[in-house]
Amino acid sequence: MDRSIRVALCLLAGALAAGCTTTDQQVERQIERLAANRIGSPSWENAVDQLVAIGRPAARQLVAHLSPDQYKGIYYREYRDEQEQIRTGAARALGRIRPRGAAAALDDRISSAYTRDERIACIWAIGQLGFTQEGYDACKAQLADPDPLIRLHAAVAITKMEMAEGVPELEAALAGEADELADIVLAGLAESSYAGVPLLVRLAAADTPRQPQLRAVIERVTADLLAAVEADDPLVRRRAAQALGQLGDIRNRGALVARLGDANTLVRFNAAAALATMGDADGIRFLFAALENDDPILRANAVRYLTEVQRHSSSVQTQLLQALRHDSPLARAGSAQVLGDAGVTVALAELIEATRDASPEVRRSAAIALGKLGSTASVGPLQALAADPDKTVSYYARWALARLGQG
C-alpha cells in the first residue's frame, strides 16, 4: 500500500476515534452548553436543537436533569441560575422529542418552587406530550396561579391535550390589549395542530379581535395538517383529516380525496366525512356507498360519520332523504338511523312512510328514529307498528311510543 494512503487512513482512523463519542457524552456536551449560555441565546438554542437531533436516546439524561437530585455529587452545580439554564433547556428539548415517559418528571417541576422560565418550559413540554391524566391535572392546577403568564401557558397546554378548561384564559388574552399575552396564545394555537382547530374555527368565525393573526395561524396549522395527513401514524392521519374538515377549506380537497384510499378504515372515513362536511361529492358518495355495504362495521362507521356530517353542516340531508327510497334495504335502514340520530325533523313524513317498508330492518330503524325525533304526529304509525309481526320491530315501536309518553 502506498505510504501516503496508509498515512491518510491512519489520520482518518484517528479522526474517527476522536470524533466518535457515546450518546451519553454527546448529551453531556450539550448539557454543558446549556449551563454555559444564557437562556434564549443562540448558543443555548443551538444546544437544545442538538439535543433534539439526538432524539429519544437523550431523553433519559434530560429527564434526570429536571430533578434537583441530579445536582449532587459528580454533577453538583452550585449556581441556581446554572441549574435553571439546564432544566429549562432539558424541558424544551423533551417537549420536542416527546417521550411519553417524561410526563411525570415534567409534572413535578411546574410548581412555584421553580423559576418562571423552568415552569413555562415544563408546562409547554407537558402540552407537547399530549394528554396524560397527571399532566392534565398538574396544568389545570396552574390555571389558578397568580402569574398570568403561567396561567396562559397552562391554558395552552390544556388546549393541546384537547381539553376545554383553558379556553376562557385564551379568549381573554386574545381579547385583551397585551400583545405579549395574545402572541403566546397565537403561538400556542399554531403549535396545537388538530387539537386547537375547533377553537381556532370558533374564534375565526366570531367577531373577535386579532382576526388577521388568527387567519395567519390557520394558514400555518393547515400546512401542518396537510403534512400530518400523510404521517406514518394512522391516528395522526385520522385526526388531521378530521381537522381539515373542520377548517372547511376546499383548497385542501386534494389531500383529503387522496386519503379515501388510505389503508386504515378510520382514516378513510374521516377523510370522507371531512369532504362531505364541505359538501364534496366524492366524500358523500364514499359514505353512502359504505351505508349499503355488507360489512356491518363499515355500515356502522357510515352511520356514525354521516350523522356527524349532518349535525355539523346539513350537507347530506337531501341525499339521506333520497336514500330512504334506495333499492338497498341496508341503505334505507342506515339513512333512517342517521336521520333519527342527527335529529332531522323535516324527515318526519318520510320516516313515517318508512314504517310501512317491506324490510323489517328499515321499519325498526324508522321506529327508533321516530322515537328520537319525538313528534306526536308519529304516535299513530308507531301504534300500528307495535303490532308488527317482527318481534324486534314491535319492541322498538313500543320503545319509541314510551319515549313519546305513550308507553
Place this chain on the structure above:
Amino acid sequence: MTRRERFGLVAGCLLGWAAAAHGDETPETILIRQTLANELSGHRRADVELVASAYEQTFTGLDAHGNADPRAWTVVHEGLARYEEALRQDLAQHRHETARAIGSIHVRGDQALVTSRDSGQVVDRATSLARPLDRRCLWVMRKTEEAWRVALRVDALGDTVLPPPASAAPEPALAQLLGDELSGWNLGKPAQIARHYGERFVGCTAGASFRPENWIVIFSGAEEFRAFLDRRLDNTSYQIERVILSTSVSAQGSDAVVVARERVTTTHAAGDVVHRQDRHVLWILSRRTGAWKADFVCFGVVVAE
C-alpha cells in the same frame, strides 16, 4: 432453614415492619434511628459502653452554644476516648431522663446528616436537682461494616443567628491549607484541592438556611468529590476570593472549626455566561493523621450580620 437464614428472615421482617411504621423510611434510615436510639438508651441507663458503641473512634464533638452562626461553634470532644472520659463523669453525676425526636435524615452513600431534638430533664444524682433539657443536635454519621456510627455531633444548636465571639487570627497551618486549597481552585488543579479533604469527607449545601434540617448532603466521600472536581474543572474555571472570618481550634489542637466568606466566580469553556455568588463556608477539620484535612464542609451557611 439454617440459623443464619432464620436470622435474615426475622431481620427482614423487622425492617419491613419499621419501614411501614415510618412512611418514607429505608433500611438505612431505620439503622440510623437504631444507632441513635441506642445512644440515648446508653445515657438513660448510664451505660457508657452502650453510648460509646454508637460513635467512631475519631469522633468529633462540637458545642454550638445555642447559636446558629457556626462562628460560635467550638470543639469540645476530640476523639472517642476523650469523650468517654467526659461521659463517664457526666453519667456518674447525672441521671438523664430524656426522649429524642429525629427531625431529618439525609443519606448519601454511606454517610448521613441527621438532626434531632432531645427533651426531658437531667437530674443531679447528689442533689436531685433537675435541669430541664431541650437540645437540638446535628449528627454526621458514617456507615462502616454495616453499622452506622456518629462521626461528628454538634450539640446545642441555636434556632437563630447571634453575634459570635471575637476570633483570633487563624493558625498558620490552617491558613496555609485553606490558601493552598484556594489556589487549587483558581489554578484549576483538582489534585491540589482534593488532597486537603479526608477520605470520608462530607460535603453539604445549606441553601442559605441556618436550620440543618434543610441542609443537603452533596458529596459523600473524597472519591466522589474528586470525580466532581475532575469533571467540573474540565468544563469551568473558578476564581475564588476567600476571607477567613473565624477559626476555633480544639484544646489538644487536633480539631478545628473555620468559617470563611467567599466570592466565587465561574466561567464556562462552552459559553460566555459568568456565574457568581457570595457565600459563607463552614469547615470542620482534623489532623489526627498529621496534616489538617477537611472532614465536613457546608457551603452557604448563614452568619450574623
